[in-house]
Every structure is written in C-alpha cells, then in structure tokens.
Amino acid sequence: MKPTSLDQFYQEATTALDTGLNALLPPDIQKEIGHFNVFDIQALFHRLREKPVMPYDRRAYYKISLISGHNRAEYADKVIDIERNALLFATPKVPYHWVPQDPAQAGHFCIFTEAFLLPAKSGVVLDELPIFKAGGHPVFQVSDEESAEIDALFRKMHREIGSNYAYKYDLLRTYLLELIHIGQKLQPVTALYPAHNATTRVSSLFIELLERQFPIETPQQKLQLRTAKDYADRLAVHVNHLNKVLKEHTGRTTTELIGSRVIQEAKLLLKQTNWNISEISDSLGFAEVAHFSNFFKRQTSFSPGAFRL
Secondary structure, three states: OOOEOHHHHHHHHHHHHOOOHHHOOOOOHHHOOOOEEEEEHHHHHHHOOOOOOEEOOOEOOEEEEEEEOOEEEEOOOOEEEEOOEEEEEEOOOOOOEEEEOOOOOEEEEEEEOHHHHOHHHHOOOHHHOHHHOOOOOOEEEOOHHHHHHHHHHHHHHHHHHOOOOOOHHHHHHHHHHHHHHHHHHHOOHHHHOOOOOHHHHHHHHHHHHHHHOOOOOOOOOOOOOOOHHHHHHHHOOOHHHHHHHHHHHHOOOHHHHHHHHHHHHHHHHHHHOOOOHHHHHHHOOOOOHHHHHHHHHHHHOOOHHHHHO
C-alpha cells in the first residue's frame, strides 16, 4: 500500500466536488519543483457535508490547517478536544483523524511536498524541524487574535497562488515558512530546545528508528526491527539501559512502545488494505498467524477478523 499521492488527492477531490482538475490546480504548478496548494475549508466542508471526517490516509505530503469550530483530533494514544480555533500540522509520519463536532466549520489548509521546501530553496529540512518530529501531536489551540493573524497569512496565500507574478512560488515559500515558525513558537520551550544529554538522545533516536519501520506498503515488506534487543543493538546500547531510558522519558517500556506502534499499523492494514490476515501477520514480523491473533486480541480485545468487519 503506497502513501496517498497528490494525484490520488486531486482525483478524490474532483470526484467529490464534481469539478474539473484545472479548477483545483494552481496555474503553472507544473513548472515548479515540488507542489503547493491552498484551500478554503468552509467551501469544501459544505460541499462534502456527507463526509466530514478527515481520516489519516498515509499522505505522501504535508498539510497545515487553521480550523475554526468545535472539533476533535484523534491520535493512536491521545484525543484532543478543540472548542474554537486550532492550528494543525500533519506529517506523513503521524496518523490521526480530525472529526468535526458541529457543522459550523471554517478556516484554510495548505498541502505541500517535501520537494517544495528543498533546503536549496528554503534552507530547511522538514523532518528536522521540531514541529514535524515523529512522536508528537502538533495540534495547537489558538486565541481569536492569533487565529486572525494566521487567517490573514492564509488569505495572502490564496491571493498569491492565483496571481501571474513570476516569482509567486518563492513568495509562497516565504508565507509557508512563516506559518511553520508560528507553529513552532506555539510549542513548549522543552520541545523547541530539548536537553541534549545522552538519555534524551537515546530516547529520541529510538522514536525515530521506530518510525522509520513504517508504513508497511506491500505484503512483501517486513519489519526489520521487531524486539527490544533489535533496537538496542542498532542503537549500540544495552537493552536494559534502553528500557530504563524509555521508561523515564515516556512512562512505557521498550516492548510496550514497539507493541503500541505495531498494533497501530496492524489496525491500519486491517482497515485500509485487502491483504489477508496471514500477509499482515507476516509483514509485521510474527512467525505464526496465531501469535499475531493473540497479540492483537490482548491489545484490542478483538480478533483481527472481528476488527476488520
């Protein structure tokens, strides 16, 4: 299963909105390295009222949204209730659902690829920015004043993307970077300036190493690292030390963290693919289907087959 491509995104959008592709694509985007586009949420929401939930769909692109209205952000291990205004940063690494809680929805979102912000053009590496680090929940409730400031920035994007200015994509990169910096300023100081001691580095590297194993995109792809010892060996630390560090930083053991991420992937594969359970079990590193079924039931109280229904 490949990450949702921009082609698929636009195909689904044009089908749902009953419009042509040219109505959604920025002029001259084919001449640009990477991709960027911006949308009005209110217009889309009213036309897609029968499908208000915005599920994680293994996007191969990044997304930043300013959303006004009562909503709920659902992550694998956390639910965030938003009463009024929120700024959401979505990365291909972190699964989530965005569930509107009332019909009064407004705001904007932009989508962009990593290539649009190549270091040569922007001076940044996306996955090195704190806002896009794996393991986070980058949803920030913002005040009406902050929301108005961000709304004005999105409106600049809307105006510019339809203009005939020769350097409009350079200007759009500037707006996008400003939006990213606004989000980073909203993060706790500890997230922006982590302590660079040995235990913090080990914990951070473990999380990054864990996320690199996913997503599982084909039945032939296998998890390379499956046990606490596998990760400890790759990080060149003793397994007991890794477990102690992770327990201190996350409150969970190495095995618990691995199991949580594996079960998260298993749920996605069961719901979003037509692979048989044996293929899913094998790709996730289980020697026997029975082992996978027992593991899944311990974690969820459902058998894999029952969860899929």
